[in-house]
Amino acid sequence: MKGLCVLVTDACSGVGWAISRLLADRGCHVVGVAGNEEPIEFPGILYQCPPHDAGRMADMLRAIREKYPIDAIVNTTGLNVPAPLGEVSLTDLYDVFDRNVRTALQVTQALQDNMRVRRTGRIVNVCHHGWWGQASESTAYAVASAALAACTRAWALELAEAGVTVNAVLAGPVETEDFRERHPLGSDAEKQALAQLPLGRLGAAEEVAGVVAFLLQRESAFMTGQVIAVDGGAGLRRPML
Incomplete structure (x- = not known):
């Protein structure tokens, strides 16, 4: 995979940040897209654009397309607004769907x-495990992740x-700042999340990144249309159909 030019969305936080760093370490040319306004030492070329601004994003993507021969795309989900069904x-x-699917x-x-012209390429969509029913109060995120899997x-x-x-990579609970904001260390929310995981621990963003990297390699060329769970075994609690 050395030398691949890979575009990563939501590239400066959580799983997207881990993916960007891993790909750069393995010799890829990483083109990141993020909405961060603060300066960051990014391991590649970083484009900053408010994710809700489709017009500015179109202009940015046009510039990227004209300048870089993108070999692969990694779409990572970036917005979750937890709420009980009635709320x-x-x-x-609309915001969650727009950010994650649009x-x-x-x-x-x-x-x-x-x-298409080069007749080769890789696209990896990173989805959230909540659409399998393993996360409560996740209606919007579940809908968006299910749509992205489809x-x-x-x-x-x-x-x-x-x-x-x-x-697609279906990522289960991962140790990130976003997760910790909603599941403080030692809280009931954390205990509930861990109780869903047969492995009994949270995943690391680097573990999700490793599976994404595999899907960009030559050895995965015969795989397409697959949704691969990296969720600590949470999917095992889902009844087999």
């Missing part, structure tokens, strides 16, 4: 043509003839 606002639902669609639409299969079918693979 989910339509505004939050962004992935817009990025992939803008960059997939070059992959996009994965639809895009895999559409792009297969062009030699482009599309897979």
Whole structure:
């Protein structure tokens, strides 16, 4: 995978940050997209754009497409607004869907043509395990993650003839700042989250990044349309269909 030019969304926080660092360490040219306004020492080229601004994002993606030969895209989800069912606002639902699905669609639409022309490419969507029912108060995030997983299969079918693979990584509870904000150390919320995990611990962002990196390698070229769980075994509690 050395020398691949990979675009990573939400590249400066959580799992996206771990993915960016791992890919750079393995010799990839990383083009990051993030909304962070604070300066950061990014391991590649960083473009900053408010994720809710589709117009500015379109301009940014046009500039990226003209300047960089993107070989792979990693779409990471970036917004969760937990709320009980009766308190989910339509505004939050639309915002979460926009941030996690519209962004992935817009990025992939803008960059997939070059992959088609070269007849090779990789797309990896990082989804949240909540859409399998392992997270409470996650209606909006579950809807967005389920939609992104569905996009994965639809895009895999559409792009297969062009030699482009599309897979998803279903990430379970991961030790990030966002997780800790909602699950303080030693809190009941943390205990409830851990109780869902047969492995009995949180995942590390680097563990999710490692699976993403595998899906960008030559050895994964015969895989497409797959949703791979990296969730500490949480999916084992879901009844087999």
